[in-house]
Amino acid sequence: MISYFFRLLGSVLFVSWIVGTLVFFLIHLVPGDPVAVMLGDWASPADENALREQLGLHLPITTQYWHYITGIFQLDLGQSLFFHQPVSELIAERFPMTLQLAFMALIVAALIAFPLGLWAALRVGKWPDHLSMSVSLIGVSIPNFWLGPMLILFFSLWLAWLPVSGAEQPFSWVLPAITLGTALAAILARMLRASLLEVLHEDYIRTAQAKGLPSRLVYGKHALLNALLPVVTILGLQLGTLLGGAVITEVVFDWPGLGQLLIESIQRRDYPVVQGCILVISIAYITINGLTELVYAWLDPRIRVAK
């Protein structure tokens, strides 16, 4: 298990390094002068040179790359052009909000998906199955930048139950979490149904039923636990996707997270912040995927041995 952990850690670090390099070269190899783009058409050459020096763009690209990579390890992601504040501070302020949103969305998704998937699997081929699978198909197809405004329209503007946007009021997380969690709920419900259907045909389920166990135990203990394994993998992989999807949800609800910072910084051409946000979200995504594999290996010893 320990050697497995270190192998995984190595691969997470390797991919993070690749991502960091990609982000660096994306920004530096774009045709055109980033300084001219950042300052606009009215800047004087002196201003441009000052900014170039401040960003270290006058140095050779290999030196810049070295500074950038060593900076990451010292948690130094540069200085924001707009806030005049270290990028790492800005990100440290916003990142917990994004994590909170993703976590809430995960809970919402699980709360919707488990009853839906169970219901469908236990009544397979009948109307509850068709109904819950139709609901989940709609859930997959509904874009979150449309679902969000619709939820705002119904629950905030017409019914006035929940706040429209922001994160200050006590229940302001509810609508963003539902918006972000819906697609995941739909995917999870379908996975859980498929996985349960497979498990329900196993011999040990027939044995459990034959020895007269109440169906609560047969389904709850024997079937559900074994069906969870593939679902956990999907859950982990999707948690990373949630971080990406959070970008749009945060913009819809004015949620003060990393995604909103990213989009605002893109509009402000605050490239150090853009770079930092992309790097941090990607590394979080990669780390979560790594952790998922670890949990998966812990749940299923066969994987550890096979590798």
Add this chain to the structure above:
Amino acid sequence: MLRYVSYSIVVLWLLMAFAGFFIGDHANEVVLSQFLSPPSEQVGLNSHLLGSDELGRPVLERLILGAQTSLFVALGVVFFSAIIGTTIGVYSGYVGGLTDKVITKVIDVFLAFPGLLLAIALAAILGPGIENVVFALVVVGWVGYARLARAQTLSLRNREHILAARSLGVSTPLMLYRHVLPLILAPLGVEATFGIAGAVISEAGLSFLGLGVQPPDASWGSMIKEGTRYLLMAPHLVLAPGIALMLVVLAVNLIGDQWRDYLDVKSRTKKKGKKR
């Protein structure tokens, strides 16, 4: 029944995109007297069936132009990513060895990167515009086809007809084109169908974030974005493009599901066995 509905929606989408060629500048004309006017049932030359937006532009016409945008992006993205991804995947799977190892690692790295974020980053750096959206989504999208094509090719590599062709000295490109590709087209077609749905949503998402199609060009995503500012006064601005978007994505996903079930021999025999 569901099959006909989903095909009808897709046909309607195609027709709308085609109709976009005949609309011209009328859809981008600013008529401030029509500010946020609600949908009207009156049929006439100047009536707006789906109302107008904050600049008095007719929502129906802009919806049609948006259909054109989404279709253009979806076809472009799927065409290029399928060709690039399949070529790389088939080659990698067939040749094997070090080439395959390197390509698999590259695919892994791309898969380890959140797709939407990479597209956002690319679109942000390249600047907005429909071609850049297509480019960004292709950079993200080719990996899926490459992985699938590689896996399929690996399972075919030692089939007898391939061995026979190889012993006859058929060159690698011809072998891949004539003996491997035809056998793996079906699953790739299913992947491409889901790819269309994904591209439609991604284009709208990027445009919603202001990184896609720029005004005055219409996209369903940017229509939703502009409409959210007038949500209470004129909900039709968000409803119309949102429903169009959802129906198209739903229909394409349904068609993809049907094709996948059709190709999956196991599920086909099961269904027959159930006598439905």
